[in-house]
Amino acid sequence: MVAKKPETVAKALGLRPDFVWGVSTSAYQVEGAVKEDGRGPSIWDIRCRLQGGVWNGATGDVACDHYHRWPEDVALMREIGVGAYRFSLAWPRLQPRGRGAVNQPGLDFYDRLIDGLLEAGIEPWVCLYHWDLPQALDDLGGWTNRDCAGWFADYAVVAAKRYGDRVKHWATFNEFSVFTMFGYAIDWAAPGVTDRSAHMKAIHHVNLAHGLGVDVVRDHVAGASIGAIHNRQIVRPEGGLEENVAAAELLSAHWNLVFVDPQHLGYYPAIVINDMEPHVRAGDMARICRPTDWIGLNHYGPIYAKADPATTWGYGWGAPPESANHPEVGWPIFPEVFRDELLELTRRYKMPIFVTENGCGGGKGSDEPDGAGEVKDTHRIAYFREYIKAMRDAAAAGADIRGYFVWSLLDNFEWGSGYGPRFGLLHVDFGTQKRTLKNSGKWYRDLIAGRHKGE
Template sequence: MTATAMGLTLRPDFVWGVSTSAFQIEGAVAEDGRGPSIWDTRCREAGGIADGSNADIAADHYHRWREDIALMREIGVGAYRFSLAWPRLLPRGRGKANPAGLDFYDRLIDGLLEAGIEPWLCLYHWDLPQALDDLGGWTNRDCAGWYADYATLVARRYGDRVRRFVPFNEYSVFTLFGYAIPWAAPGVADRTAHLRAVHHVNLAHGAGVDILRDHVKGALIGGIHNRQAVRPASASAEDHAAAIRLDAHWNGVFCDPQILGAYPEAVAEDFEPYCRPGDLARICRPQDWIGLNHYGPIFARADPTRVWGYGWADTPPAPVDPAIGWPIFPEAFTEELLTLHRRYRLPIYVTENGCGGGAGSEQPDAAGEIADTHRVAYLRAYLAALGAAVDQGADVRGYFVWSLLDAFEWGSGYGPRFGLVHVDFPTGTRRLKQSGRWYRDLIQRSPKG
C-alpha cells in the first residue's frame, strides 16, 4: 500500500478512471445504420423525459470522440469505462451486424489504446434494441439468448484489444425502474414482468461471462451493481418491511445469484415459477472483480400503490454539508464497500461515484471557468470514505468518476450535470471544470505502480 496526496492508503496499481454510457453521450441515434432503442422510444413518449428532451445529439461523442480522448489524457486517467450501443451494432438486436457501428468502436478502442488509456467495455447500459422489446424484451426468456449472440459478436470483434469486460451496468436499476416502478424504459409496472426480467437478465449475465471467458484470453470480467444501504423512512413496521423487500430487489437479486448461487431469502420464493432446473448454475459463473456504483443511501417507505408495496422516501432531515449544499452520507459509502468485501470476497472497483449540479449553477463565468466547488467537496468526502473502508480491510482497487462529460441524464433530461467536463449542448463545446482539474491534480500526485 502507498499513501496518496489526500492521505489515502491505496495500492500502487490503483486505477483512476472516468465512466460514461453510450446512450447518454453518443447522439447520432439515426446515423450510420443505428437502430432505435427503448430509450429512443421513451424520449418520444409524452412525459417520458422531465424536460421533454431527447438524446438525438446528446454530447455528440459519436463525432467528437477524439476530442473526448484528448480530455481524458489531459485529466490523466488510466482507464475509461464506457458502453457499446447494442442497437448500433445490431440495429434489430439480432441478425446482421452493422459494419459502421462495429467500425466506430474499433476507432474508439484504438484511440484509447494509443492514448495509453485502458478500455473497460460494458456490453449493456440500458439501451435494449426496440425490435427486441417488441418481442417481449427482458420479459421473454429468449432475450438471454439474443444477448448471448450479441456478446459473441462483441468478444470476437474487440477481444483482441480489450481485457476488461462488464456484462451489464446496474442490473437492479433498469429492471426495477423498467418493469416495476415505471420511471425508465420500457415503463412497465407489473410483478410478473419484473420477476421475469430479473431472472432473464441473470441468465444473460451468466451466458455473457462464459462467452467472454471462452473467446477472450485473459479476460477480466465483473458485473457492475448500483448498491446502497436501504433504510426505513420511519420506525413503523410497514416501513421496515418495505425496506427489507426493497433491499432484496435493489441489492440482492443480482449479486447473490451471480456470486453466491441463490436468490435472497426474502424474495427467493417469488422467483421459483421462473427458475428452471440448472438455471442458478448457469447464472453463478466465476467473476474476477465486482463493480460498485454508489451515490447515497435509499430511504424506503410503505406504498400500497406500487406493485411491490414500497416506494422511495425523501431523505429524512439531516445536516447539510455547507460545501455542497445538501446532506451527504459518505459513511454509507464506507459501509457498502465493507459489505461488498465481506459478503462476496472479490476485488472491488468503484465504477461510478459523483454528484450532480443544476445546469444553472454550472455555467462558465466571464473567464470561461466553471467553479463546481460542490463537486470537488463531494469527491473529496467520498474518497476519504473509500480510504476509511480500505483501512478497515476492503479490497478496493480503483475509482471511476461519474462522469467524464455532462450528458443526457435519462428521465431527468439535461437538467442535472455530472461531468468533470462541461458541455455546451447547443454547440458541443467542452470545458474542463474545476473538478476536472482537481481530479487531474489528485491523479498526478498519486504514486504509480
C-alpha cells in the first residue's frame, strides 16, 4: 500500500494540512555518557547518586545510550515516519559549570544529531531546558538565585548561535511547574528542597529566564518559531469533598497558571500574588511576557488533590476514583479532559498549540517482547486511539492544534520512577541496548502513513 502524503492524511483526520507528527525525548532521560567528553554533573546526577529518591537506585549514567546510538535512533524515527523530533540540549554538556567556558565536544554532539535528523528529513525541535541544571549553578542557589535567569540567557546565546542556522523550532523550558514544584516544594525531584519562599523564587526566576530566552532566540535565529512547553491538567478535589476544594484551587494555580498566565497575559493569578510580590521587581512582568509563536501542551490526565497540612503548601496528591480507567503507572485516562484542556488553552491564550507530550506508561510484562520478539502493548494503542480522537474533536470544535508528539520515542529513565514505567514506541533492553519497535510504534507509523484514521 502506498503511503498518503502528509497533507492528505491530516485532511482525512480533520487536522491542518501542515500538521506535525513527532516524538519527544529529553537529554538526561536518554543520552547517558554523563562523564564523557567533558560533560559536567547536573542536579539529577547528584540526586541519583547521593540523595536517593530514585526507584531501585537507578541513574541516568547510561540510560538509552542515545549519545552513541543516535544514528540508529534517527533511522528508527525515519522508519516510523515522524516529521519532527523534540529533544533537549544538556546544559552541563554545553557548559559543564553552567556559565563561562563552553565544551566543544558537547557542541559537536548536537551538531551531529541535528545534521543527521535533517539528512533523514526530520525537523529538529530543540528544548533548551529539561530539568538538568548544572550542579555548579545549584551550588550557587540554582533557580532560587535571581542570577540564574541571566546564566540561562547566556547559555541560550551559546545554543542559538551554534544551531540557529539549522534549528528553527525552539522551546525555552519543558514543564515549568513540575520541576519547580517537585524540586522546591515537594521532594520528588532534584534539587530536593521543600520551602515556600524557595518555591516562589524559583517560579519567578524561571519565568524571567523564559522571557530572556525568548529574546535571545529571536535575536539570534532568523525565522525562529519559539514557544514553551507547559504541563496542564485539571485539578479536582479528591472525592469531591469540600475539605479538599481549597487544596485543589491552590494546587491548580501552582500547576496550571503561575507560568502560562504571566508569560501570555502579563500577570500572576490572584490566589498567589501575596506570595509572589516579594520577589517581583519593577519591569519584571514585561521581561516575562514576551511574544511567542505557540504553546506546547504536555498532558496525560487529571490530578486529584487533597488537604494535607503536613506538606509545604497544605495540599497533597489525592487518589482518582476507584472506577477510573488508568494505566499501570497510576494516572487516570480521561480523553474528554484532554479535549477540554485543548479548548481552554485556545480560549484563554488564543495561541496555536502543539501537543508536545502525550503517551501511556506500562510495565509488569505489558511492554516486554514475547517469545517471538513482538511487544504487544495493546493498552498503549487503546490510549492513543482515545486521546487522538479527543484531539481531533477539539480541533473540530475550534482548537488551533498544529502537531502531536508522542512521549516517548524510547523507553527511558523516568526520573524518580527509574526504569520501572515504560513509555516508548521503541522497547529498550537496558542490558544490551537493543531496540524493538512495539506494536504501538507500528500503529503510529501506520497512522502517519494514512493507513488508518486512528481507529
